[in-house]
Amino acid sequence: MPPAILTKNLRREFQKKGKTKHVALDGVDIEVEPGEIFGFLGPNGAGKTTLIKILCTLLYPSGGEAYVDGLDVVKDTREVRRRIAIVSGGEQSGYGIMTVFENIWMFSQFYGIPSKIAKDRIWHYLKAFGLEKDAHTKVSKLSTGMRQKMNIIRGFVTDPKIFFLDEPTLGLDVHIAREVRDTIRNWTTDHPDKTVFLTTHYMAEAEALCDRIAIIDGGKIVECDTPANIREKVGGGAVYHLKLEPVPPDLSFLDAIPAVRNPVLADANEATGQCEVRFNLDSDDQLSHVLQAAETRGFRVAGFAKAEPALEDLFMTIVGRKLRDEE
Amino acid sequence: MTADDTPIAEKPAVPRDNLARREIIGGLRNAMWVGWQMESNWTKTWIYFLYAATRPLALCLIIFFIFKFAGNRPGAQTQFLSTYVGNAFFTIFIAVASGISWVVIQDREHYRIIRYIYATPMPFWIYIVGRATVVLAISLVSLAIILTFGNLALGLGAPFSRIDWAVLIPSTVLGIVSAASLGLMFAGVCLVTARHSILMAEGAGAVFLLTCGVIYPLEVLPGWAAAIGKVLPMTYWIELVRRSFGGYNFTPTLADLSTKGTLLGLSVLTVAFALLAFRWFKFAEDRAKKTGQLDMTTNY
């Protein structure tokens, strides 16, 4: 079975008249297996949407190769399109004057799904999303969350082999975002052969949903692995949160302790005179050295906490480190 | 208590009136800038003005060909002048009226910024007026092109040196205000209806084309239609414009009115029209807010 998604040295450049060339994708190599939920993370402008557009046949690459379900996205456009669906976050697609049901039905017809089958599927997913009673509500009357649920149903109804979700929970409240994530997870549980390619800049979302994650920054993949392995690779260890006062001008007092990695000064509050210092340590044994160093420099430790590193911390570490490397 | 002891709340940084004036001028200026960018920044300025003149020019050519086809009788040249000039100025009327209502549809359905414009402290009508000013400026340039083309290529016989500016300028100012009022009414309609209402502005312009004696004398119309024309400011504007170009006695029933009297009548009707437009727009705006239609999208 071919990989669900495969890219080899994929490049995409944009250049407008009289403007400098912008490299959106700079030699991207990824391989996504069928049945995977693959997360694609990166800050704004990192190249996430560009990659999705190429994989969904909406944009040509400037170089390299891209395959979806073993098909070349440039040459086998129509066949690729039969196998995919795309839903973007914050999108306003659909016709405001039509009902939820009519909108989804119309899009299903563009995939050649017989009307009867399409209608059964629409009802099924409307029920699953709790939108059944709004089936005949005009789209213009829907809230943002309801509208996004409708968009995701539009994707499900076409029964894609590979489902592209471009920031699907953008602008949704916590409750609806969780509902959306649950539904995506349930869908993949019910259909283990289906692949989901998800771009997001919500780390928690990637962590909660994805089997594997690629992190992109400046058009390059800087990390690609399971969330657990990324944690391990990046330096693992727990994250320590130390509340200090007064706010130190810099973190040079930690330089002398080699066990401290990735120290970050955060949440400095001029009013309270407190700040939080976050860093990684391999073991608790090293902590006494840190506390001692702080007290020697005249800082009072007002609080302390230890946590497993969240993907967000890892992301900051990876992207931050890369940026420093470039400098 | 010294001046320094005055509580901040009691010490406005800028006098209220000045602030309001500054807001209005700033709002107008910004709206005009936005309007100009939206209209024209897709091409070079000279190409844009050619583009802007194309539509009205085509309408005037329609008149020319109709006269060429069916206007072979004595006095046809004077009639052509009056019809051509009436039609040319009517293009300003349509541009301003439909341009204003287009603002609502464009900002609501296309750029989807209407909610943000409404959320600024600047009243929406100022924004609309600013945008309309750009449309007006463009249509005035088009008008100059149409009249020049008429004189040079179509034998219009209306050199600018013979125009009675003392009649043309005030009547045109009033005519533009009445066109803007009509545009505001359409904008109100657009606020509470779907996208296609933009066609209503152009379509409703036809009511004025039909009843205001723009391209023919009022006497051709059935009595009831002529009666409608006589209470619309457009009729008197076009009549005055014709007179300023030397086209007297086009509409016999208006020929008895003195130029001053016609100007006065136009002023009264324009004020009435403007007041009505404001009332209606406020009503539609309130309704759109009540029903949640202010930022709806209705494409289909």
Add this chain to the structure above:
Amino acid sequence: MTLTDAVDFNRAVLARAYVRVVGVNREISWMLAEIFLPMLSVTAYIFLYRALGAPKMYEGLVVLGAAMIPFWLVVLWSMAMQFYWEKEMGNLDIYMASPTNPIALLLGMAIGGLVMGGLRSFAVLLVGLGVFRVELSVTSWPALVVAFVLTLSALFTMGMAAASVYFVTGRKGIKINIALMEPIYMLSGMFFPMKNMGRILGAVASIVPLSIGLDAIRQVTLPGMANLEFLPFKVELAILMVMTVVFGVLALKLMARMERKGKTEGTLTEKWL
């Protein structure tokens, strides 16, 4: 194209048409906007002919011209410009990422638009015949049907070719479309016989299928057109046929080419161009 492809194509056409037809019925105010009000400007040109003391037949010219214009407007607004609106709304991404043929979407839009255009056209004829008592006398119904169908096919294929422009452009395209509205009214001889424009301008106007089509339709419906026709009826039919084929091929080629160009330049789904 296989049978399955043809069925899928048909499905897409009907689905897109359904949305348009149902959509307009949901907003009854369109009747006022699109039928009643535009009819008034037609009336104005009839009164202009009356003011000029023109023969009654000239009023028939106006009515027929006005009855055909809605189909031009369908092509302009509901086909040529529709991809622009879809792009701005965010629908074009989804359309283009689906396996459906863009031509099917355009046809769906056109068929939906035909319902609106047809109603408006019918209303114009009704007012022309009922209120203004214009005299139309069809010399051959089959000839009229052939002329009408060929005019529509040439117009629609032209609309498809024009729509493809929006894969690479945005406002520039829509401005050109808007700028074409009144010039086409003029060039099509909506309010006067095409012959009146002279041979050179007439030849330029012939590029627009509406001009030739309208002239052909007038020849078989208006008594008194004998000396006013631009070209013989059969020649006009032949031109319309050629136009349908040429614009059809052009539409297919342009659609594919512009999609490629749009995907290369990144403009296919870029909003607010």
